[in-house]
Amino acid sequence: MTRDPQNLSTEERAILNKARKVRNKAYARYSEYLVGAAIKDEHDKVHVGCNVENKAYTGTHAERSAISALIASGARQIKFVTLVTRDGMTPCGDCRQHIWEFCSGNADVPVLCESEDGKLERFTIGELLPHVFEFESPVQE
Numbered sequence: 001m002t003r004d005p006q007n008l009s010t011e012e013r014a015i016l017n018k019a020r021k022v023r024n025k026a027y028a029r030y031s032e033y034l035v036g037a038a039i040k041d042e043h044d045k046v047h048v049g050c051n052v053e054n055k056a057y058t059g060t061h062a063e064r065s066a067i068s069a070l071i072a073s074g075a076r077q078i079k080f081v082t083l084v085t086r087d088g089m090t091p092c093g094d095c096r097q098h099i100w101e102f103c104s105g106n107a108d109v110p111v112l113c114e115s116e117d118g119k120l121e122r123f124t125i126g127e128l129l130p131h132v133f134e135f136e137s138p139v140q141e
């Protein structure tokens with residue numbers, strides 16, 4: 001089911017606003033590419049993150065910053081992802097894999113990507129990462 005990305009629920013709009021707000025705090029002095037992410041966990045708590053760069057270009061992406069906050073809070077599942085960038089870019093491959101790690105196998109977890117001029121696109125993590133990297137871990141979960 002594809003929903004009109006502009007037709008957001010009140011809750012979705014509130015989460016997206018958090019991503020917009022945290023984007024303004026990004027430390028992107030080298031690329032000037034500000035990114036904000038807001039991710040809802042299994043307890044309906046929203047965690048935010050922004051990108052943090054350094055001179056060695058080994059910075060942290062906004063999505064992984066938000067996931068770190070989610071994990072540090074004790075949560076373990078992602079239910080909803082929002083991302084705000086200059087041009088509405090989707091998460092990079094590494095971030096897609098990180099998001100998938102905490103989707104509990106649910107390929108339908110929504111990922112909303114918005115540009116700074118308000119263009120919004122709605123994806124699922126399954127659409128963004130159709131051939132996920134998986135293997136049988138020797139560590140019992």
Ligand SMILES: [Zn+2]
Nearest residue numbers: 061091092095
């Ligand atoms: Zn990334």
